[in-house]
Amino acid sequence: MSNQQLIPLSVPNIAGNEWKYVKDCLDTGWISSVGAYVTQFEQMVAQFAGAKYGVATVNGTAALHISLLLSGVRPDDYVILPNLTFVASANSIKYLGAEPILIDADPDYWQMDLDLLEEFLENETDEKNGDLIYIQDGRRIAAIMPVHILGNMCDMDRFASIVSKYPLPVVEDATEALGTRYKGKHAGTFSPLGCFSFNGNKIISTGGGGVIVTDDEGLAKKAKHITNTAKASADEYYHDEVGYNYRLVNILAAVGVAQMELLPSFIKRKKEAVALYKKELTGVADIRFQKESPDVETNGWLFTIQTRHQQKLLDHLNANKILSRRFWMPMNKLPMYKDCPYIQKRDNADLIYNTCLSIPCSTSITDEQLEIVAKEVKLALS
């Protein structure tokens, strides 16, 4: 028996003041790149994350691009990145003419494998004139970008202690991790610059958008400046460098303000969904869940299960109008990144790609729909 209604994977939930605030923009004519909602949205995100400053951007990719630029990444540099991530992380590196060094995922948390990272830094890098160098080809490694995959985090204390031994600026891709905390400290605030995304599938959405958070006033000003066409005069079109038009428009920021008001209820709902799925699916066939450290409180962004019967499960859920999704294809399998250095022993990223499936967990999902999904997962694997 097929369900009548399609159950989407993770869709926006427009449930609060979105209409009201957007109408305000339309009524007043403040629809474009300047406006009170932009400032308010920046402040709300920064405050929620416990950072001093927020700079809104047109999307999360732009936030990453500018954060790397401000961290000093230059053409021909390398940036260390997990192999298992969404392509935007790698693209933001390529936009600067730099290239990723890919690190495999750990098999339990699915984040960057810290054992591999530590070994790599110890054995395959050298320091020259204050720069970190990849011994194999002599190129500079300018930064590292941890990605908080699925809104989870690695052992950030260990990460910090590994990285602090090297001249290696950190830019956090926290695009999936709004609402995630490690020992009470919010994702995106473990580095000078942290990035969030408000794309349609994220925990809150502005349609498209991003925010860079930082505690450094100088970096915040630079980020604002360069995402704003580098306009250096209030009353003249004087621009002092090649800037970007990476601004988030007021209409979208208005949606963001309304979504931020809803964020606590969304996180609560994600957690309820995770709890229900875990209760229903623990011990079913060979299902494994993404491991969570007791130090990490995740936002439950995208519930994902691991099974050797991925294809069978995918087919069964599709036939029942339940949308599920594989992980992104690992970066080393994409034509643009296949020749990048890939640090791995067992290629866990490939295994995770071939065994994991995200299942529906929109914040608007009903308990009944969660039960249907759990029931069909069990049926598929029994």
Ligand SMILES: *Cc1c(COP(=O)(O)O)cnc(C)c1O
């Ligand atoms: C969503 C996402 C981004 C940014 O995506 P945008 O669509 O540009 O906002 C970057 N990295 C990861 C891991 C993501 O999931």
